[in-house]
Amino acid sequence: MDLKSNHTSPVLADSSPMNNTRLGIHSALLPYSHNGSAFSPTLFLTIPRRRAGILDDVRSSLFDAMKSSSPTHNKLTKESNTETTLNDVDLAYRNWAFKYPSALASFEQIANKAKGKRIALFLDYDGTLSPIVDNPDHAFMSNAMRAAVKNVAKYFPTAIISGRSRDKVYEFVGLTELYYAGSHGMDIMGPVRPSSTDYKNCIRSTDKQGKEVNLFQPASEFLPMIDEVFKSLVEITKDIVGANVENNKFCVSVHYRNVDEKVLEVRPVLNWHKGKAVEFLLESLGLMNCDDVLPIYVGDDRTDEDAFKVLREGNRGYGIIVSSVPKESNAFYSLRDPLEVMEFLKTLVMWKKKTAP
Numbered sequence: 362m363d364l365k366s367n368h369t370s371p372v373l374a375d376s377s378p379m380n381n382t383r384l385g386i387h388s389a390l391l392p393y394s395h396n397g398s399a400f401s402p403t404l405f406l407t408i409p410r411r412r413a414g415i416l417d418d419v420r421s422s423l424f425d426a427m428k429s430s431s432p433t434h435n436k437l438t439k440e441s442n443t444e445t446t447l448n449d450v451d452l453a454y455r456n457w458a459f460k461y462p463s464a465l466a467s468f469e470q471i472a473n474k475a476k477g478k479r480i481a482l483f484l485d486y487d488g489t490l491s492p493i494v495d496n497p498d499h500a501f502m503s504n505a506m507r508a509a510v511k512n513v514a515k516y517f518p519t520a521i522i523s524g525r526s527r528d529k530v531y532e533f534v535g536l537t538e539l540y541y542a543g544s545h546g547m548d549i550m551g552p553v554r555p556s557s558t559d560y561k562n563c564i565r566s567t568d569k570q571g572k573e574v575n576l577f578q579p580a581s582e583f584l585p586m587i588d589e590v591f592k593s594l595v596e597i598t599k600d601i602v603g604a605n606v607e608n609n610k611f612c613v614s615v616h617y618r619n620v621d622e623k624v625l626e627v628r629p630v631l632n633w634h635k636g637k638a639v640e641f642l643l644e645s646l647g648l649m650n651c652d653d654v655l656p657i658y659v660g661d662d663r664t665d666e667d668a669f670k671v672l673r674e675g676n677r678g679y680g681i682i683v684s685s686v687p688k689e690s691n692a693f694y695s696l697r698d699p700l701e702v703m704e705f706l707k708t709l710v711m712w713k714k715k716t717a718p
């Protein structure tokens with residue numbers, strides 16, 4: 362087993378302390394977390410490109426290394442219960458909110474910046490549009506949230522960028538008027554733009570409604586390997602009560618939320634992430650490098666940090682982190698939970714209606 366990152370192989374990455382782990386790269390060199398726990402250092406373990414026994418030598422050393430590098434859900438819960446009082450938590454959140462002010466409380470500031478500009482909206486799914494729940498198949502968004510997203514998409518081009526497979530996240534959201542990027546941006550269905558066909562692996566296709574679209578799948582060569590990894594992980598975890606392996610097409614999540622022990626999420630080592638997906642979609646929408654465009658990205662976990670970073674660099678737009686606990690972020694603003702996200706979307710619409718000529 363190689364400890365270095367290898368740009369042609371999938372890797373197993375250390376997990377977030379609370380949920381699942383992912384196999385990631387570059388700025389995603391950190392584990393991601395939905396519950397706002399502090400990000401822990403990441404362990405990267407590459408799997409060689411051989412087919413047979415792909416996970417054999419990974420298992421024992423990986424689990425040991427992961428155990429020591431980040432605590433389990435139970436451990437964190439226990440520690441936070443004994444050492445932290447509610448007031449400490451409140452105080453810490455308030456201090457944190459100085460650095461990442463509430464996007465609702467600071468809406469006027471955002472509106473001032475957006476004056477005369479076209480907003481492009483990017484939304485993560487889990488933990489942003491839907492609350493985090495134990496069963497990943499039950500992470501439904503509310504009808505009220507769906508209505509808010511549908512409404513906001515009438516006024517601003519809106520895309521969902523999720524770690525889920527594109528089909529799965531579309532199934533959850535069910536709105537045809539949006540653009541969808543699944544597998545952490547490795548599977549994008551966007552509008553047809555001639556420039557995006559410059560990308561390798563970008564092809565013309567049709568969506569479920571028969572509309573012509575661009576389909577971009579930069580990790581398509583990894584598909585057979587990801588399938589193999591998925592099957593291996595199903596086999597490895599079959600006797601672990603509560604473990605659940607999710608095939609997200611170009612990446613795999615192994616959920617340990619309901620297990621005492623750690624598990625993994627796997628995706629190809631590829632210089633592609635949610636930040637790149639934002640740029641790709643902006644370009645596809647003809648909104649890239651336009652002074653009169655203000656991209657806003659709302660997301661809750663480590664994988665969203667790539668998108669926040671892309672927007673922060675060059676002061677291009679705003680990242681909004683969804684978190685009810687303090688955590689370091691590249692975002693500018695914050696929202697506590699999906700309910701506040703819904704409120705924010707509604708506020709955007711009201712503002713647009715009020716200011717529209």
Ligand SMILES: O=P(O)(O)OC[C@H]1O[C@H](O[C@H]2O[C@H](CO)[C@@H](O)[C@H](O)[C@H]2O)[C@H](O)[C@@H](O)[C@@H]1O
Nearest residue numbers: 380486487493494495497500523524525614618
């Ligand atoms: O990019 P996202 O849309 O935020 O997707 C990231 C992962 O979200 C899902 O897992 C998380 O939500 C589950 C449902 O609430 C929860 O049970 C799990 O513990 C969370 O990690 C999804 O199941 C993963 O495949 C995505 O990668």
